[in-house]
Amino acid sequence: MHLKRISAVFASALMISSVLSSNVFAATIRKNVTGGSVAVETSAQTETAESTEAATSAATGEVVSTNDYIPSTINNVNMPENLDLDSVVANAGLGNVGNGNTNPEPVLGETQMVHFGLWNTADQEISGAETNTSAYAYAKDGFNKLYLNHSGIGRYYARAFNMNSGWSPWINSGEATPNGDQNNKVQAVQIRAKGYGGVLNDIYYKAVLSNGAVTGWGKNGQTVGTIGTDAYIVALKVVMWDKTREFPESTNGLLLAPFYEGVYRDASGALQFSKSDDAAYTGWGFENNTPYYFKDGVVQTGWQYIDGYKYYFAEDGQLVTDLEPIMGLTNDYVIKYNKATATMYIMARDGANGYIIPFKTFMSTDGPDTPLGSYKIYAKYAWKFMHDDIYCQYLSRFFNGFIIHSLIYYDKPSSYALDANTYNYMDIAQSGGCLRLRAGDAAWVYHNCKMGTPVMTYSNLHEKGPVEKPAIDTPIPTSQKFDPTDPVVQNQ
Numbered sequence: 001m002h003l004k005r006i007s008a009v010f011a012s013a014l015m016i017s018s019v020l021s022s023n024v025f026a027a028t029i030r031k032n033v034t035g036g037s038v039a040v041e042t043s044a045q046t047e048t049a050e051s052t053e054a055a056t057s058a059a060t061g062e063v064v065s066t067n068d069y070i071p072s073t074i075n076n077v078n079m080p081e082n083l084d085l086d087s088v089v090a091n092a093g094l095g096n097v098g099n100g101n102t103n104p105e106p107v108l109g110e111t112q113m114v115h116f117g118l119w120n121t122a123d124q125e126i127s128g129a130e131t132n133t134s135a136y137a138y139a140k141d142g143f144n145k146l147y148l149n150h151s152g153i154g155r156y157y158a159r160a161f162n163m164n165s166g167w168s169p170w171i172n173s174g175e176a177t178p179n180g181d182q183n184n185k186v187q188a189v190q191i192r193a194k195g196y197g198g199v200l201n202d203i204y205y206k207a208v209l210s211n212g213a214v215t216g217w218g219k220n221g222q223t224v225g226t227i228g229t230d231a232y233i234v235a236l237k238v239v240m241w242d243k244t245r246e247f248p249e250s251t252n253g254l255l256l257a258p259f260y261e262g263v264y265r266d267a268s269g270a271l272q273f274s275k276s277d278d279a280a281y282t283g284w285g286f287e288n289n290t291p292y293y294f295k296d297g298v299v300q301t302g303w304q305y306i307d308g309y310k311y312y313f314a315e316d317g318q319l320v321t322d323l324e325p326i327m328g329l330t331n332d333y334v335i336k337y338n339k340a341t342a343t344m345y346i347m348a349r350d351g352a353n354g355y356i357i358p359f360k361t362f363m364s365t366d367g368p369d370t371p372l373g374s375y376k377i378y379a380k381y382a383w384k385f386m387h388d389d390i391y392c393q394y395l396s397r398f399f400n401g402f403i404i405h406s407l408i409y410y411d412k413p414s415s416y417a418l419d420a421n422t423y424n425y426m427d428i429a430q431s432g433g434c435l436r437l438r439a440g441d442a443a444w445v446y447h448n449c450k451m452g453t454p455v456m457t458y459s460n461l462h463e464k465g466p467v468e469k470p471a472i473d474t475p476i477p478t479s480q481k482f483d484p485t486d487p488v489v490q491n492q
Contacts, residue, residue, distance in 0.1 A: 061213050063253035070264050070274055071222055074256045079212040085140055085234060092214045094206060094237040095134035097249060101242045102132055102201055105152070107475045108424065112152035112197040114173075116238045118143035121182045129237070131203075136237040142185035142210060143233070147176040153424055154197030155471045157289075161188035161227055169462045172341070173427070178462050185232040188225030188255065190218075190262070193240070194289045195471025201240040204247060208235035209256060216253040220288050221263075226256035227276040263287050271299050271317060291319040291468065309466045310350045310357045321467050323348065323359045331450050333359065335377075335404075337435060339370050339459040342427070343469040344404075344435065346449075358466040362441040365426050369433035375399040375455045380446060383413035387432075391417070394442035398455040404435045406442040407483060415439070415488040416481045423483055424475040440485030 061077035104111050117128035118139045126143050129135035146160045150173045159168045160177040164184040168177040172194075177186075193203045204217045207224050211231040218224035219241075225233050241247050255261060257276040263285040266272050273281040273294045280297035292313070293300045299317035303310060312320045320326060327348065334355040336345040344362040347355040379397040384405070386392055391413045392405040407422040409415075422429055423438065437445070482489045 061253070061256065063216075069266050071218070071254045071260045071262070072216075072252045073258070073260050074213055074215065074253045075258070077211055077213045077256060083212050085208075085210070085212065088212045088214065089136075089138055089208050089235045092206075092208050092235065093249070094136040094208070094235060097204070097239045097241070097247075098134050101245050102240045103242065105196070105200055107477060108153070110152045112150070112154065112201060112240055114148060114150045114156055114197075114203070114238060114240065116191075116236065117147035117149075117176075118186075118236065119145035119147050119176050121145070121180055123176065131238055131240045136235055138235045140234055144179045144182060144184060144186065145176040146171075146186060146189055146236075148172070148191070149174050150197065152197055153472050153475045154193060154195030154199075155427060156191065156193050156197065156203070157468075158189060158191045160186045161223075161225065163187050163230070163232060169464070170468070171462075175461065186225070187229075187232050188223050188227055188261075189233070189236070190221050190223055190286075191238060192221035192286065192289060194468075195473055196475055197240070198289065198471075199473055200243060202243055202247070203238065203240055204249075205236065205238045206249075207233045207237075210234050211256075213256050215255070216250045217247065218254045219247075219251070221286050222254055223260065223262045224254050227261055228257050231256060263292070273297065289468075292317045293319070308356060310353070311466070319467070321358070321361055321470075323357065327357075327359070329448060331448070333449055333453055335445070335449060335453060335455045336465070337364070337366075337455065337457045338465050339366055339372065339457060340461040341464045341469065342366055343465055344437065344441075345465050345467065346445075360441075360444070361465075361467040361469055362437050363426055363469045363471065365422075365429045365431050365436040367431040367433040370431075370435065370457065371399055371402060371433070372457050372459060373399075375402075375457070377404075377449055377451055377453045377455060380451070382446075385413075392436075394439065394446040396442075396445050396449060396453075402433055402435075404437065404442060404445050404455070406439045406486075407436055415483070415486050418481050418483050420476050420478045420480050424472060426472065438485045439483035440487060440490075443487050 061074040063072050064075045114131045117125040118137045119125055121144045126139040127137040129137045146158055148156050148158050150156050156173050157170050159170045161167050162184045171177050191203055191205050202219050204219045205224055206217045207215045209226055209231040215224050259276050259278050260274050261276040263273050273285050275281050281294050285292050301313045303312055312326055314320055332349050334347045342364045344364045345358055346360040348357040348359040350356050375398040377396045377398050381395040383393045384395050389411050391409045395403045395405040397403045408419045409417040
């Protein structure tokens with residue numbers, strides 16, 4: 001792994017000689033948020049309307065802030081033919097934030113860290129680095145895939161915009177964005193933290209582009225890079241920042257594009273989606289980790305059919321991921337399990353349309369021997385001795401020795417004999433092939449999925465399923481011997 005490190009501290013807003021002179025009045029296009037209209041202003045007008053910080057936060061271009069609600073973009077980049085990218089990257093301030101002030105968390109004493117890697121199409125890391133250091137990743141000729149992994153409790157998500165294919169699916173920790181074309185370089189990224197890591201910290205990221213433009217710091221799923229140009233990302237820095245501390249760097253000028261692309265809230269607090277080409281957007285959008293769906297630029301509510309599934313959205317547009325309060329209980333479900341992502345979906349029937357309603361979504365743990373195929377629940381056990389000194393509860397057997405069950409309890413069949421590590425580290429733990437769930441989720445399957453309920457297991461890394469799986473928001477101390485989701489514990 002090549003880690004590019006900065007030995008000196010550089011100014012975060014260094015301007016190089018190629019920046020357009022302030023007396024050049026190039027026209028820039030800016031969006032009117034409330035009316036959706038487009039107005040043309042000169043750069044001189046922009047300079048008087050925006051703060052000095054916004055106008056100088058990018059190293060090589062004019063920062064255009066549409067207003068206080070949409071993240072600002074970078075326009076009017078004009079670099080010389082003899083561009084020295086090495087110097088631009090070295091002076092871009094990528095190492096200024098250092099370790100990100102991420103202290104060991106209070107429950108387990110761990111420091112949350114993320115490794116980010118710039119990969120080629122052969123899944124080789126061109127350059128990579130870790131958060132909590134001054135290191136950054138630099139690939140002078142660009143890269144094709146973005147890779148993330150982490151230590152600590154939680155999960156990290158990212159997607160990349162490639163110049164020939166657009167936005168990739170979201171990938172989570174331990175995965176890379178898909179891309180088999182070496183000429184299809186990454187132009188923009190979105191990164192967000194989910195679970196405990198995101199509870200404690202914001203995740204910030206900054207990029208340098210092949211044309212010398214330097215972005216500001218985006219955070220928590222914002223778009224950083226460029227869209228609609230022939231430039232691409234050559235350097236990337238990711239940092240985790242304690243939510244209780246003010247971030248000291250500029251967050252202006254995130255995207256080299258006429259308009260910002262991503263979600264924002266307007267002056268009234270309504271959720272909007274801005275496209276880099278100013279088109280009306282149809283598709284999913286995330287505000288941090290909350291999914292919404294837009295149709296022709298409008299946030300959808302109520303029941304919606306999308307990509308073969310039937311979803312329900314609350315009045316404010318948030319996707320409802322637990323439909324039991326909406327639909328009530330039935331005795332007719334199908335269990336679908338994606339081994340590639342360790343995610344279990346409880347699918348409810350939509351009449352003649354079949355089982356297309358994602359009723360509940362559970363995070364899980366499986367193992368190398370977990371079978372793939374179509375099965376049915378045919379036996380149940382309140383408690384069962386598994387092997388050695390291990391017991392599990394809320395068991396639903398679906399194929400030979402393979403069972404849906406709770407996490408691990410040692411020495412005795414008791415709700416107060418839990419191995420806390422199997423709760424905290426569900427994302428990285430492995431079973432012998434059974435499907436482990438938190439006690440509350442295993443109990444739900446045990447009580448509500450009748451004998452004969454279909455269990456369909458498959459493995460698809462990039463078509464993950466209808467709903468993104470939950471993450472551990474609050475770990476439990478290693479000394480704690482019970483699962484906080486266990487109905488036995490909750491009822492005492």
